[in-house]
Amino acid sequence: MSLISGKEIEIIRPDIIVDDIEVVLYKRTMDPRMAVNTLxxxxxxxxxxxxxxxxxxxxxxxxxxxxxxxxxxxxxxxEFRADFKELSNRLLLVVNNHQLKVKKAPQIGWFKILYPEIIEFLVAFPQVQGLNSSWQWYEKGIAIPVLNQKIHPFFGTYFPTRFEHLKLFDHWLKKYKGDKETAIDIGVGCGVLSYQLLNHGFKKVYGTDTNPNAIVGLENEIEKNKLNDKIALFHGDLFADIKDKTELIVFNPPWILASHQLEGMDQAIYYDENLFSRFFEEAQKFLKEDGRIVLLFSNLAQITKENETHPIADELAKGGRFQQELFLQKEVAPASKKTRRNQTWRDTEKIELWVLKLIEN
Ligand SMILES: C[S@@+](CC[C@H](N)C(=O)[O-])C[C@H]1O[C@@H](n2cnc3c(N)ncnc32)[C@H](O)[C@@H]1O
Structure with a gap:
């Protein structure tokens, strides 16, 4: 449990087994086919x-x-994926004193951070693989071109792997002439947009996220970087427990309409059909009279699916709440030759930056 902005937050961590259960022991001198049959x-x-x-x-x-x-x-x-998931999750490792209890195992710091109170438990091999690759990213950090610094994504948190939309936002921030007292960063993730806002002179940023791991992870980074008085975090939906109005609301939302029940990290990629109407409804209340909303989006859905609607264009077409002040588009660099064969649609993918203002009554 972590206490952030007065709220207890429980992070999401992979399921583990602490009970005594029956297992078949396996060593590499044995035949892997025997192990698979057992599974x-x-x-x-x-x-x-x-x-x-x-x-x-x-x-x-x-x-x-x-x-x-x-x-x-x-x-x-x-069916292949479902079977593989079910069977592979019955393959287990012991974690003792926050270390995997097998030889030549990777060192994974998450065991100590995510399960500080549990001395010994069993964990499924695929979960260990996920924890391992997440730990590598966290330790090495990810260089973000517009920030000149690395970010260190906490386990189970979205982080950007392409940067065009961040460059577009930076370009807009350079030209922005409005007030820079406060801004709200909805879906703060690893805090990339918040850092950009601070670098461009904003005095204070309020960040929210529905993903508890994003909030807890970023809170740790903020403490390390002594930014506690610059960024305040809130766990929750959209504007969560923010009280103040602001001159700028930024949101790099999920870009694809979900056709399935959303769980975990899916919420960074897929949005449910009410997300945008709820966002616009709420945003009116948190924007100062002369304030702006900046949304980063992409035409990905329009070019990959026929008849896909655009949630921001829809809001503007419906009218009544917001008007468009600016719309910028930037082509995404074509995928490398190696990956291009199956991804020709990327050639026409464009990143979008929308600036909206309240309609004056
Ligand atoms: C595409 S990621 C962007 C993260 C970060 N702002 C960035 O640009 O790298 C979208 C983020 O929004 C969060 N999110 C999704 N739905 C949300 C909601 N209803 N309220 C708050 N955050 C939400 C996700 O958990 C995720 O961290």
Whole structure:
């Protein structure tokens, strides 16, 4: 539990097993096919020698399932993924004193940070792989061109891997002539937009996010960087517990309309159909009379799906609340030759920056 802006926040962490359960022990001198059969029989397999033994079993499992679901159909691929997920999650490792209890295992600092109070537990191998790659990103950091600094994404938090929209926002901030007392950053994530706002002279930023891990992770970074009096964080939906009106609201929302129930990190990529109407309704209350909303978006949905509507254009077309002050578009650099074959739609993808103002009565 962390206490942020007066609220207790519980972070999301992978499920672990603390109870005594029956397991079949596995060493690499054994046949991985035996381990896969055990998983298929609904039992747990526990790796007790090397980390790589788990990788060998997962390879064997993949190999067998690829054969089983050889058809390229959507349905076959879905069943392949579901089976792989179910079976691989019965492959376990022991964590003792925040370390994996097998040889040649990666060091993963998340065990201590996410489970400080638990001395010994079992965790599924794929979860360990996810924790490991997240730890690598966190430790190394990600260089963000417009910031001249690295960000360190907390476990389970969205971070940008393409930067065109950040460059577009920076370009706009350079020309911005309005007040710079406060700004609100909705869906703050790792805080990239908030840092940009501070770098361009804003005195205070209020950031919100529905993802508790984003809020807890960014709070730690803010403390490390001594920015506590510059950025205030709130866990919750849209404007959460923010009280003040501001001259600037920025939102880099999810860009794709969801066709499934949203859970976890999905909320960074997919939006439910009410998100934008709720955002615009609320935004009216938090904007000073002369204030602006800046939204970063993309035409991704329009160019990949027919008849897809555009939530910002829709809001403006409906009228009544906001008017457009500015609209900037920037082509996304074509994908590299290597990845291009399957991604020709990226050639016409454009990043968008929308600036809206309240309609004067
Ligand atoms: C595309 S990411 C952008 C993150 C960050 N602002 C950036 O530009 O790198 C969208 C963020 O919005 C958050 N989010 C999604 N729905 C939200 C909502 N209803 N209220 C607050 N935050 C939300 C997600 O958890 C995610 O962190």
């Amino acid at each position: 298929k029989n609904g039992k747990y397999v526990l790796i007790i020698d090397y980390y790589s033994s788990g990788l060998m079993i997962l390879n064997e499992l993949k190999h067998q399932l690829i054969k089983k679901y050889a058809a390229q159909s959507f349905q076959a691929q879905r």
